[in-house]
Amino acid sequence: MASDRSQLRAQSVVAFGGGHGLAATLQALRLLVDDLVVDDLTAVVTVADNGGSSGRLRSEFGVLPPGDLRMALAALCGENRWGDTWARVLQHRFAGQGEMRGHVIGNLLIVGLWEQLGDPVAALDWVGKLLGTSGRVLPMALTPLDITAHVRGLDRDDPDRLTPVRGQVEVATTDGVIASIALDPPDPTPCPEAVDAVHAADWVVLGPGSWFTSVIPHLMVPALRGAIVGSDARVVVTLNLDEQAGETPGFGAADHLAVLAEHAPELRVDTVLADTRHAREPELEQVVQATGARLVVADVACDDGSPRHDPVKLAAAYSAVMGGSPEGADAAR
Structure with a gap:
C-alpha cells in the first residue's frame, strides 16, 4: 500500500446514507478533500x-x-x-x-x-x-417516497406473523423485528446526477447509519442499485458501532452485513470497515470472507464511549483503505 500521497491520484467518492451516520462519513471525507486524497466528493441522501x-x-x-x-x-x-x-x-x-x-x-x-x-x-x-x-x-430520488417494512413480533397472538409498517419514523421506532423493507413507489424517479456520480466514482461508501431507513433504501432504488452494481467503483461498507433501538436490536456487526446481502445479493463489496470492538466477533470475519471482501479493523469510535464515529479517526481509516496512508487501519484481512 502506497504511503506517498504526492504520487497518488486523488479519488472520486460517492457516499450514501442519511442523518447522523452520513454526516459522520462526510465530515471524515471532507478532511480527505482538504488532504488531497479525495478530489471529488458527492453525498447521495435518503x-x-x-x-x-x-x-x-x-x-x-x-x-x-x-x-x-x-x-x-x-x-x-x-x-x-x-x-x-x-x-x-x-x-x-x-x-x-x-x-x-x-x-x-x-x-x-x-x-x-x-x-x-x-x-x-x-x-x-x-x-x-x-x-x-x-x-x-x-x-437519491426526485420525488418523496415512503419506506415500508414487514415486521415480526407485533402480533402478541402470533409472534411470527409479519405485520406491514409504513413510514420512516414508524419503521425506525418499531417494537418488532424488521424482516425486510421496500420503497413506495418501488421505482422512484432517480436523481440523474447521482447515477452519473456513481458511474464516475472510484469508491462508493455505504454506512454507517440507520441500517434499514438510511443505508439499505439506496439499494432499493432500481436505477441507483443498477449503477452501483454495474460500476467499476469499489464499495466500502462502514459498519455501525452498536445496535440501534427500533431498527437493529440485538444486531452484531455480522448481522448488519447479512441483512445488506439479503436486500442486495448482487452487491459486490470490496472492503468492510469495522471498529476495533468488532474484532472480537468471529462471525464477522467469516461473513466478510464469504462475500469475498476484505475486513479492515480500525479504531474509529469517539473516545467518550458513545456509539458515534470520530470523524478524524474515520478519515484516517478511509485514507488507509483508499491508499492514502497506512495509518489508521490496525489490520486488513
Whole structure:
C-alpha cells in the first residue's frame, strides 16, 4: 500500500446514507478533500423522512423532506469561521410555542430555493455555494417516497406473523423485528446526477447509519442499485458501532452485513470497515470472507464511549483503505 500521497491520484467518492451516520462519513471525507486524497466528493441522501420539521414541510408543500439533505450540507462545511457559522445557522432549530416551533432554518432555506428555482438539484447546489461546502449533496430520488417494512413480533397472538409498517419514523421506532423493507413507489424517479456520480466514482461508501431507513433504501432504488452494481467503483461498507433501538436490536456487526446481502445479493463489496470492538466477533470475519471482501479493523469510535464515529479517526481509516496512508487501519484481512 502506497504511503506517498504526492504520487497518488486523488479519488472520486460517492457516499450514501442519511442523518447522523452520513454526516459522520462526510465530515471524515471532507478532511480527505482538504488532504488531497479525495478530489471529488458527492453525498447521495435518503428522502423518505416523514417526521419533525421535514415531515411537516413535506406534507404542506409536497416537497422532498429537506432534513437529511441539510445535515449533509452542514457536515461538508469547512472548519473555518465561514463554514462553522453557516453550519450552525443551517442547523438552528426554532424554539418558542408558535407554529414555527421545531422548524430548522436550513430546511426552510432549502424549500424556499426549491420554490424559487423549481429544480431540487440546482437549489442544493446554490446552498452548497453559499456554505462553501467541500462536496456536492444530491437526493437519491426526485420525488418523496415512503419506506415500508414487514415486521415480526407485533402480533402478541402470533409472534411470527409479519405485520406491514409504513413510514420512516414508524419503521425506525418499531417494537418488532424488521424482516425486510421496500420503497413506495418501488421505482422512484432517480436523481440523474447521482447515477452519473456513481458511474464516475472510484469508491462508493455505504454506512454507517440507520441500517434499514438510511443505508439499505439506496439499494432499493432500481436505477441507483443498477449503477452501483454495474460500476467499476469499489464499495466500502462502514459498519455501525452498536445496535440501534427500533431498527437493529440485538444486531452484531455480522448481522448488519447479512441483512445488506439479503436486500442486495448482487452487491459486490470490496472492503468492510469495522471498529476495533468488532474484532472480537468471529462471525464477522467469516461473513466478510464469504462475500469475498476484505475486513479492515480500525479504531474509529469517539473516545467518550458513545456509539458515534470520530470523524478524524474515520478519515484516517478511509485514507488507509483508499491508499492514502497506512495509518489508521490496525489490520486488513
